[in-house]
Amino acid sequence: MATPRRRHGVSSAPTSLPEYDMTENIFALLTQEVRGVLAALVPDLPPEALARVQVEPPRDAAHGDMATNAALIAAKPARMPPQKLAAALAEKLAALPMVTEATPAGPGFVNLRLDEDFLRAQLPAVLRAGEAYGDSTIGAGVRANVEYVSANPTGPMHVGHCRGAVVGDALANLLKKAGWDVTKEYYVNDAGNQVGALGWASYWRYLRAVTLDADEWNAENTEQRFGVTLQYRGDYLVAVGDALAERHGAGMMPRRVEGGTVPEEETLSAYAPALERGWLVKSAWLDTAREIAVAMMMAEIREDLALLGVEQDVFVSERSLVEAGAVEGAVRLLEDKGLLYEGVLEPPKGKTPDDWEPRPQTLFRATEFGDDVDRPLRKSDGTNTYFANDIAYHADKVGRGQELLIDVWGADHGGYVSRMQAAVRAVSDGRVPLEVVLCQIVHVMKAGEPVRMSKRAGTYITLRDLIEEVGRDAVRFTMLTRKSDAQMEFDLDKVVEQSRDNPVFYVQYAHARCRSVLRQAEAADAALVADLADVPLTALADPSEMALIRRLAAWPRSVEAAATAREPHRIAFYLADLAGDFHVLWNRGRDDSTLRFIRTEDRGATRARLALVAATATVIRSGLGVMGVTPVEEMR
Template identity: 65%
Template sequence: MTDHDIFAALRRRTVAALAELLPDLPADAFARVQMEPPRDPSHGDMATNAALVVGKLARQAPPKLAAALAERLAALPEVESAAPAGPGFVNLRLRESFLLAQLPVILAEGERYGDGTASAGRRINVEYVSANPTGPMHVGHCRGAVVGDALANLLAKAGWAVTKEYYINDAGAQVQALAMAAYWRYLQALLDTREGQDFAASGPAPLRDFAASARDREAFERTHGIALQYGGDYLVPVGQALHARFGFGLVPESGGEPAPATLTAIRDFTVERMMESIREDLAALGVTGQHFVSEAQLVREGKLEQAEKVLSYKGLIYRGVLEPPKGKTPEDWEPREQTLFRATQFGDEVDRPLRKSDGSGTYFANDIANHLHKLERGFAELVHVWGADHGGYVKRMQAAVAALSSGTVPLDVVLTQIVRVMKDGEPVRMSKRAGTFVTLRDLLEMVAEKVANPGEARDAVRFTMLTRKSDAQMEFDLDKVVEQSRENPVFYVQYAYARCMSVLRGAEALLGAKATNDTFPAVAAGLAASPLESLADPAELALIRRLTTWPRTVEAAAIAREPHRIAFFLHDLAGDFHVLWNKGRDDATLRFIRADEPEATRARLALVAATGTVIRSGLAVMGVTPVEEMR
């Protein structure tokens, strides 16, 4: 992190003090030394485990080493006191003057405050959403999209060079089934025209029967000997677009199945239309800037064969027979020789097949090709955001990446649990478009009905999706998400920022500028030289302490791949600010604006502006726009 991360700065000083106390230890002996806020704030501003993790290597009792370390740290100019604690910790209390000195740093840095450099610009690929283009995006996809997008923003804030990616699953049986469903809707669109009706009435008998079957799903399925997997109302406009594009050109000459080339044309057209809809949904959610990679394109380019060659060269592919899957008896299992990847060498439970009986690649094999494509582009780290139903897929994919990269590139997987949409205390079960689930678009529209504009709906949805850890199930309550109360974190944080803006607008004459979202950076920077000595109340200092933890929060959340920590931090920061605001209503000496005390006023305006700066920075990571006024 930058030098403005006081936790990183004090950690470096702690390591330097340890090195002086233990000159015989190598530099890597201090790798596990941490500096973090103590669990109990009454113990001080920071705590370090230095003596505890180094004592064994140094062959010294950790409590004794902690006492010696505390003596050295107490001599640092920024430290008020240092005391050993427990089995080898040292608690630090910082000087108020040092804390106050952080406000000008925040104001001068603006929203860059908290930007990290520890990752040294390492290239990282964050793949998220990657919903199959076979239907509308649902609320589960919505959560994955928000978590993935916020995580990508967070990693960029912490110093990684981030690529946001969407992997389009447009190869295999699912998109073939989608094509047949689109074909059914195409025939219906055709029959809704006068020409289509004349065709159905006057054509040859086989074609008349064939056309008639398109009116009824069950009849269509009987005619074609299939069961349509898809075909909801969302495919009606796709069928209409197919008719507009191809006219009667997709209808077989004598009924029956469309030719393979025809079905391919339908598939490609339909996938593109579905992806247009998905892109629109993502944009409405504020998710932009993704790089789209097509599975079908990778297959056409021979990436699967290339991946097999890489793994084969490493001796990781063989022909073999797998044991029956769990739950199947040998009598229920037909063993057959397959092309297998030695996934067990990399921590997976079993080796994994790469080829189906028809010679095409398995789903897993195509995913290996996708990851080879990522590695070829030079990414040093990979992150996926998946639904929790893919949890059983994690080990095999990590095994494949470890094999392809010879263990040099880590793959982290963030799992997102299901979301239940609630209204009036009851689950919302049905979609206007899909019929069986609540779509992302439905969710945005339902929230938009309760707020002033679509932007507020987007922000409310994004913030709410980050108020719980991603692998915990959540209820999205349509009533509470717009409720103006402390129990609604969206409102609570936005209200804190709106109060900051209200204070700064009230001081327009003193500041010489009106505070708006556009002018805020300049207004805040103009307060960086304010005298701060009058900031001494415990509530003011508590707020400053919270602000100084922002850089460390960014780093810790990025390393843990947990963007929800940003929402938690902002809620705590808003709470500290609201406490100070309320104290000022009862104590005139704590009011932000004092007409007869310009220096004290500027000090408090600096604190308000610093608070607004960090809230803006956190909301930017979450992809949420700060609200100037609450309506």
């Protein structure tokens, strides 16, 4: 990953254009050239207009290699008809060394045809850069924090967490490649009711582990005696109970409390509802149970993430933020800004919940930052809402110098986006944007039938099951074959199918074919594959070879577009297209043996094609690297 070559200072003029590596992004290069020519032609063109000038591949390849809207953009400020301006522009552009033809077209486009040597020169650029080809500086070294997964440490990861994990990880990789300074982060929700319930469930498992008669402490008895609800009854907590039993022996067994036999200082630290029912359970025991459970669950989650190839840089514990006073600090910060007040919320418009009653709460003026209503920070019992803790957490990220926050959430949290954005705007004085990428639910299918999942019935699929069944690469690739906010069907049979319509296979196969060709060439004569970045390339002239070269040259642009849109799935589509171009070329070698990569009778053409093949493999690896998918050397 190349380091950004330059950071854009905040004070730089709005007209300044990003600096591009001239040899690696031909679209950026052409854009600069076109803007330069246009600026010379229309000297008083406003910079905003110049910035809107684009050079893109036209949809219809018959129009040429590139098309620019420059004349359409500049026509009004220049007070010239767009077609006339296009003609003038075309004349100048035709003089550029890499342009062989520039023609005005349509309402005022200029179509450009590029010199084929210029295009072919991309191959050595690819080969010299290696997988760093496509690295960009558009991120300008901005410190971006991508937070994803953040699954509650109350159980193993299941498929529901998987999409966010893959999307977040790939997005982070993508931003890194495009020049952002990225931190991958996980927020551990180890405070609040759910981990409280985890503590009880673990304590219950402990009781069953230490007692001689586990049936005595079945779930129903336990709930009744202590006045609690055992929310997490899955077997995965048995190991936690065993660990507690091993470490603490019978030291955490509850005691019967019969009329005043227990010292007052002990009852003070006991769980009250249980005490009322005649059982002494120390709060400290529950804390211990919870702590060990969280630690063991997090260890398991991190193992699962490692299986998926996800390794985050920073894990932030909600509890430690709370204990360090971060929440109170954040509340005070908002208070100092005059953004808090005690008030009563209106019931939601239209539908009023049955148990609605007006009550005064501490409210944050989210409406001042674009939210629909003000949002509560404290519950009626005075404790903080999750939102308050989340504000503290995001303020912490801002305090750590993060300049762009990106959260990857499940779509069921969509209603939470605007308040969180309001809060981040408030605590950062509008300096730090929060962007939220929502991931829609994944429906797991098997043989065309939906796989029903129920947490209560224990029939949900764990992430580990999924990886064992189809493999990490298939999981990661497939999760990126849809826009993240579109619903997705994950068909267990289809993702391992070896066919054209399985992009996982199709892309992997293209890479394997490339490697196979290079291996064969090397086996025949190692000198064939030496110094491929220096070989003459004029032998590459067939339309399908040029199409592949054009696709390779578009990789840097695809990276930038995907990163700007925060849409890592575009990388998957690019790779599928690239694989398609390569397979076409491969298959043409069947009909026309002169198009085969290795031709014993023509060493020059062979070397040129091997350069093309090596460049293709390089870009596939570069793209798979962003996706976190391992390129395979051969298909089995």
